[in-house]
Amino acid sequence: MTVRAGLSLLELVVALAFFGLVAGGVYGSVAATERAGRMHARRLEVAEAFRTTVAVLGAEVRYVDPAADLAVAPDSVALRAFRGTAIVCGEVGGDVRVRYRGLRDPDPAKDSVIVVGALGDGGPVALAASTSEAQGCAVLPGESLQRWTLGAPYPVGTLLLLFESGSYHLATGAFRYRRGAGGRQPITGSVLDVGASGFAPVPTGAAASEEGLTLRLTASGWTDAASPGTEGGAPGIRRRLGVLNGAGNGGVPAKGGGRP
Amino acid sequence: MNGRRDGVALILTLFALLLLAALAAGLLSASVQSLQIAESVEESFRARTAAESALRAAVAGWRGGPYRDMAIGEVRALTVASAGVDPNLAVRVEAERLANPLYLLRARATTPRGAVARAALVIRGFGAAELAARFPAALATGGPADLRDRARVEGFDASAPPPSIDVACLAAAVALLVEAAGAPDRPAQLVVPVDSQGFAGIGPLGWDDLAAIADRTESGSLLLGPRHVDGGCDEAAAGNWGAPLDPSDPCAAYAPLIFAPGDLRILGGQGQGILVVAGDLRLEDDAFFAGPVLVGGRVIAGDSARIAGAIAAADASGPTTLSGDASVVFDPCAILRAFNAAPALGRALRPGGRMWVPAF
Numbered sequence: 001m002t003v004r005a006g007l008s009l010l011e012l013v014v015a016l017a018f019f020g021l022v023a024g025g026v027y028g029s030v031a032a033t034e035r036a037g038r039m040h041a042r043r044l045e046v047a048e049a050f051r052t053t054v055a056v057l058g059a060e061v062r063y064v065d066p067a068a069d070l071a072v073a074p075d076s077v078a079l080r081a082f083r084g085t086a087i088v089c090g091e092v093g094g095d096v097r098v099r100y101r102g103l104r105d106p107d108p109a110k111d112s113v114i115v116v117g118a119l120g121d122g123g124p125v126a127l128a129a130s131t132s133e134a135q136g137c138a139v140l141p142g143e144s145l146q147r148w149t150l151g152a153p154y155p156v157g158t159l160l161l162l163f164e165s166g167s168y169h170l171a172t173g174a175f176r177y178r179r180g181a182g183g184r185q186p187i188t189g190s191v192l193d194v195g196a197s198g199f200a201p202v203p204t205g206a207a208a209s210e211e212g213l214t215l216r217l218t219a220s221g222w223t224d225a226a227s228p229g230t231e232g233g234a235p236g237i238r239r240r241l242g243v244l245n246g247a248g249n250g251g252v253p254a255k256g257g258g259r260p
Numbered sequence: 261m262n263g264r265r266d267g268v269a270l271i272l273t274l275f276a277l278l279l280l281a282a283l284a285a286g287l288l289s290a291s292v293q294s295l296q297i298a299e300s301v302e303e304s305f306r307a308r309t310a311a312e313s314a315l316r317a318a319v320a321g322w323r324g325g326p327y328r329d330m331a332i333g334e335v336r337a338l339t340v341a342s343a344g345v346d347p348n349l350a351v352r353v354e355a356e357r358l359a360n361p362l363y364l365l366r367a368r369a370t371t372p373r374g375a376v377a378r379a380a381l382v383i384r385g386f387g388a389a390e391l392a393a394r395f396p397a398a399l400a401t402g403g404p405a406d407l408r409d410r411a412r413v414e415g416f417d418a419s420a421p422p423p424s425i426d427v428a429c430l431a432a433a434v435a436l437l438v439e440a441a442g443a444p445d446r447p448a449q450l451v452v453p454v455d456s457q458g459f460a461g462i463g464p465l466g467w468d469d470l471a472a473i474a475d476r477t478e479s480g481s482l483l484l485g486p487r488h489v490d491g492g493c494d495e496a497a498a499g500n501w502g503a504p505l506d507p508s509d510p511c512a513a514y515a516p517l518i519f520a521p522g523d524l525r526i527l528g529g530q531g532q533g534i535l536v537v538a539g540d541l542r543l544e545d546d547a548f549f550a551g552p553v554l555v556g557g558r559v560i561a562g563d564s565a566r567i568a569g570a571i572a573a574a575d576a577s578g579p580t581t582l583s584g585d586a587s588v589v590f591d592p593c594a595i596l597r598a599f600n601a602a603p604a605l606g607r608a609l610r611p612g613g614r615m616w617v618p619a620f
Contacts, residue, residue: 022269026276033283037290044290051301063618082618085380087358089333101620116382116614117360140335142620157332157359159382161617244312244616 042191043235046219049188050237053175053217056187057168058241061212065245069163072201072213075194076169080124081179083111084162086146089137091153095129097136098160099143106130106146106162110180113150116159125150127162170194173220193220193234202240211246215239300375307377310349310369311619315381317341318353318365322608324385325600330357338365348372361387362611366619378619383608388599389439391463395552395570396441397450398590402459402575405449411561411582416590418444424568426593433592446590452572459574462534462554470536470554473604474519476501484529484547486511501531504550504568504594515551515601523557526565534598534605540577543567543586550591551598561586569594 060081064070069080084102091097100106108127115122129149139145154160169176173190196218202211215238222234317340330336338353345351350370355363366380399405399413407413414422418434425433437444452458461467471477486509487497493511494500501518503509515533524537528545535541535549540557543549543565553559555573559580568591573580582588599605 019269022272026272030276030279030283033280033287037283037287040287040290044294047294048297051297055301063616065614067613084620085617087333087356087364103620114614116358116362116611116617122614155359157357157362159358159362159364159617245614 045189046191046235049175049191049219050217050235052188054215054237054239054241056175056177057215058239060168061241061243063244066211066243070213070243072199074198074200075171076167077199077213078165078167080114080163081166082161082163086113086148086160086162088154088156088158088160089145090156092133092136092147094153095147095149096154096158096160097133098146098148099137099139100146100162101143102162106148107164108149110164111162112165113148114161114163115150115154116161124163125152170197170199175217191219191221193218193222196234196236212241212243215241303371303373303375304377306346307349307369307371307375308379310346310351310371311367311377311379313345314340314351314353314367314369315365315379317345318355318367319381319383319608319610322383322606323603324606324608327355327357327363328385328388328600330355330363332357332359358382361385363608364617379616380619381616382611382614384611385608386463386599386605387439388436388596391599391605392436392440392552392592392595394458394462394554395572395595396452396458397447398570398588399448399580400450400452400458400570400572401558401580402452402454402573403579404451405575406579406581408581408583409585411584411586413448413582413587414589415448416444416446416592422589424589425591429593429596433596436596437592446570446592448590454574454576459554459556459572462536462552467536467538467556470517471519471521471538473517473607474536475516475533475602475604476518478518478520478524479522481525481527482529483527484531484549486514486530499529501533501549503530504532505530505548513601515598517602517604532594532598534602541573550594552595555580561588569598 057077060079061070063082064079071078083104084100084106086098086100088096089099106127108129111127112124113127114124127148128151131147133145133147137145164179166177166179169178169184170192171184171194173192173194174186175188175192176184176186178184198216200214202213218236219234318338321341333356335354335356338355340353351367353365353367355365358364361384363383363385364380365383367378369377398415421430434444437446461470482499484499484501486503487494487500488510491510493514495514500511501516502514503511506512517534518536520537520539523539525542526544526547528547530548532550534551535553538556541553541555541559543561545563545565547565549567549569551569553567553569553571555571557577558575559571559573561582562584564585567588570590571588
C-alpha cells in the first residue's frame with residue numbers, strides 16, 4: 001500500500017490566507033497605478049488643452065492691431081485672423097500681381113485684404129478673385145505668384161495682409177474657432193469649465209508693453225479637491241497674451257501735426 | 261511522492277509584475293511625451309523671442325541713408341547687433357523696400373534643434389520728395405513779404421540753373437522737384453494761406469514731431485561755424501551746424517535737423533541742415549545757411565545774410581522782411597543734401613497703427 005501525502009485543512013487555510021494577502025496587495029498596487037495613470041492622462045489632456053489655447057490664441061493676437069483687428073468679450077475673442085502676406089509686384093488688367101506667402105492659398109469666399117498705407121494704416125478691401133500666375137515677377141523662396149482682383153490697382157511695393165474674420169469661443173467645454181458665420185469647431189477636448197473660464201481685455205491705461213488680453217482657463221469635472229490649482233482645486237491657468245501693436249507703439253503721426 | 265508540487269504563485273507574481281510594468285511604461289511614455297511638448301514649446305519661444313529681438317535690434321540700429329536708394333522690391337540682408345540676441349541661434353534679418361516709403365523687415369530664427377520662428381515689421385523712412393513738397397518757392401510766406409534795399413529772392417529755373425548750383429547733383433535735384441510737385445521750376449515768392457497745411461510741418465512730421473526727433477535744439481543767439489575735435493567734426497559743439505562752404509572740412513557732411521522752440525538769432529557764420537524755428541528767425545551780418553528753413557513766426561534778414569535752399573515762413577508775428585544785401589536763392593541741391601544727410605531723418609520710424617505684421 002502506498003502512502004500519499006495530502007493537504008491538511010490547516011495548510012489549506014494558511015495557503016488561502018497567504019494568497020489573499022498577496023492578491024490584495026497586488027490588486028491595490030495595480031488599482032493605485034491605474035488610478036494614477038488615469039489622473040495623469042487627464043492632467044495631460046487638460047494641460048494640452050491649456051497649451052493649445054494659449055499657443056493658438058497667442059499667435060493669432062500677437063501681431064494684430066488691437067484698435068482695428070480685435071474685440072474681446074467675456075466668452076469670445078473676435079479678430080482678423082491673418083493667413084498670409086503679399087507684396088504687389090505689378091499690374092495686369094486692372095488687377096494686381098502679387099508675391100504671396102501664407103498658411104494656405106487665398107480663398108475669395110472667405111478672405112479679405114488689408115492694404116498697408118504710407119503710415120502703416122489702411123482699411124480692408126474685398127478679395128474678389130485670386131488665381132495663380134506662372135510668370136510676371138521674380139519671387140523669393142517660399143513665395144508664389146498670384147493675380148488678385150481687389151477692385152482697384154495698387155502701386156508696386158504695396159504690402160497686403162490676407163485675413164479671414166474669425167472668432168474664438170469658450171463653449172460646451174472646449175476652446176473653439178468659428179470662421180465667419182460658420183459653426184464653432186473644437187480645437188481642444190471638452191475638458192474646460194467654460195463658466196469659470198473667460199477672456200478680458202487688458203484694462204485701459206495699462207503700459208504699452210502689457211497691452212493684449214487676459215485668458216483664464218479652468219478644467220471641468222475635477223473632483224480631486226486636493227489637486228493643486230487655481231480654481232476650487234481644479235487645474236487652472238491665467239495668461240496675458242501680449243499684442244505688439246499697442247497704442248504705445250509711437251511712430252510717425254498723422255499728416256499735418258499740430259503747431260507748437 | 262514524486263517531489264513535484266503544483267502552484268500558481270510564481271505565475272501570478274509574474275503576471276502582476278507585468279501589469280505593473282505595463283502601467284509604469286504607460287506613465288513613463290506619457291511623461292516623456294509631456295516633456296517633449298514642453299521642450300518644443302520652449303524651443304518655439306526661444307526662436308520667436310530671438311526673431312523679434314533681432315528685429316528690434318535692426319530698428320534700433322537703422323540708419324536710413326544706405327537704404328534710401330533701394331529700388332522697390334529690392335531685398336538686402338541686414339547685420340544686427342548681437343547684444344540681446346541668443347548667440348546659440350541662427351538669426352537672419354533682411355529688409356525689403358516697399359512703396360510709400362516703407363520698408364518690410366523680416367527675421368528668421370532657427371534653434372539648434374531646428375525650431376523655426378519668423379517675425380516681420382514695417383518701418384517708415386522719409387522720401388525726400390514728400391519733405392520737399394513743403395517748400396514750393398524760394399520764399400513761401402503766410403502774407404506778402406517785405407523786401408527792402410538790395411535784398412533779392414531767386415526762384416529756380418531748371419533750364420537755366422544759377423551758377424552757384426552744384427552741377428553734380430543737378431539731375432537728382434531736378435528729379436526731386438518733379439517728384440515733389442510735378443515740375444522742376446520754382447517761383448521766387450509765393451503767398452501760402454496760413455490756414456492751409458503749408459506751414460503745418462515738413463512732410464508727415466508735425467511741429468511736435470520735429471521737436472521730438474531734432475538732432476539739435478537751439479535758442480537765443482548763435483554764431484555759427486564748424487568745430488573740430490581730434491581731427492573730426494565735433495557735432496556736439498555749440499554753434500556747429502556743419503560747413504557748407506568748405507567741402508574739405510570734417511564737418512562738410514554734417515547737416516543736422518535743428519529745432520528752435522522760440523525765437524532764434526544768427527549773428528553770423530555758416531551752417532547747413534534743416535532749420536525749424538517756432539518763433540522768429542533773425543539772420544545778421546554774413547550769416548549763411550544752406551537747406552530748407554521752416555519758421556512759425558517771421559524771418560528778418562539783413563546785412564549780407566544768405567539762404568541757399570528755401571524758406572517757408574507762416575509770418576504769425578508779422579511780415580517776413582529782407583533788407584540790405586540779404587538774399588534767398590532756391591537751391592534744390594542744398595535741400596536734397598539736407599534731407600539725405602540729417603541724422604534725424606535717417607532713423608527708422610514706426611508707422612502709426614500697424615508696425616508688426618504677421619510673418620509666414
